[in-house]
Amino acid sequence: DQQVKQNSPSLSVQEGRISILNCDYTNSMFDYFLWYKKYPAEGPTFLISISSIKDKNEDGRFTVFLNKSAKHLSLHIVPSQPGDSAVYFCAASARASGGSYIPTFGRGTSLIVHP
Amino acid sequence: ETGVTQSPTHLIKTRGQQVTLRCSSQSGHNTVSWYQQALGQGPQFIFQYYREEENGRGNFPPRFSGLQFPNYSSELNVNALELDDSALYLCASSHTSGMYNEQFFGPGTRLTVL
Numbered sequence: 001d002q003q004v005k006q007n008s009p010s011l012s013v014q015e016g017r018i019s020i021l022n023c024d025y026t027n028s029m030f031d032y033f034l035w036y037k038k039y040p041a042e043g044p045t046f047l048i049s050i051s052s053i054k055d056k057n058e059d060g061r062f063t064v065f066l067n068k069s070a071k072h073l074s075l076h077i078v079p080s081q082p083g084d085s086a087v088y089f090c091a092a093s094a095r096a097s098g099g100s101y102i103p104t105f106g107r108g109t110s111l112i113v114h115p
Numbered sequence: 116e117t118g119v120t121q122s123p124t125h126l127i128k129t130r131g132q133q134v135t136l137r138c139s140s141q142s143g144h145n146t147v148s149w150y151q152q153a154l155g156q157g158p159q160f161i162f163q164y165y166r167e168e169e170n171g172r173g174n175f176p177p178r179f180s181g182l183q184f185p186n187y188s189s190e191l192n193v194n195a196l197e198l199d200d201s202a203l204y205l206c207a208s209s210h211t212s213g214m215y216n217e218q219f220f221g222p223g224t225r226l227t228v229l
Binding site: 106 | 119146148150155156158160163170171173205207213215216217220221223
């Protein structure tokens with residue numbers, strides 16, 4: 001049973017427009033959320049995060065929104081650039097029994113930004 | 116600052132064999148996690164080590180084992196390989212195992228089991 005779902009396998013956007021990537025989760029114990037970006041032949045790279053005490057976090061062109069009641073988060077990229085073309089993974093963390101935080105990843109959304 | 120490195124890049128094994136994958140953590144990081152990423156899936160957590168002790172484990176059988184060394188490099192060992200073990204294996208290091216543990220990933224080892 002997938003606890004973190006990215007229901008859109010792919011997204012195509014024109015350069016300069018907004019990209020919105022969505023993520024849903026089912027475990028109410030998740031309290032820290034992260035987005036990673038992955039280029040081919042590279043490992044995922046941390047992009048932005050948000051804790052459950054916030055509903056928005058911005059970093060330059062990237063903004064993450066968290067709606068706890070809906071168990072939904074989204075990543076907005078404005079304006080989108082061709083270099084943003086990559087696979088984006090949503091991840092959610094909860095405190096495990098040993099005290100560590102273990103992220104659970106979604107399946108990813110492949111973003112293509114057309115020039 | 117040196118990033119996370121993994122070796123080998125690619126590996127081909129046959130069913131029933133054993134394999135050891137290696138990871139060198141980013142400088143200053145005391146926590147390392149291993150993930151399995153099957154084609155079309157997200158990374159799936161195998162286990163995590165903090166200061167040489169396993170402090171978290173995902174839903175993987177005991178034939179998946181690991182080690183973390185005093186210099187914070189680590190190994191993933193898989194015994195009795197099965198065809199379904201074919202995947203990209205990712206290592207990630209972080210400066211903490213706590214909440215704000217943004218992880219730095221290596222490029223992965225692509226394992227093919229025939």
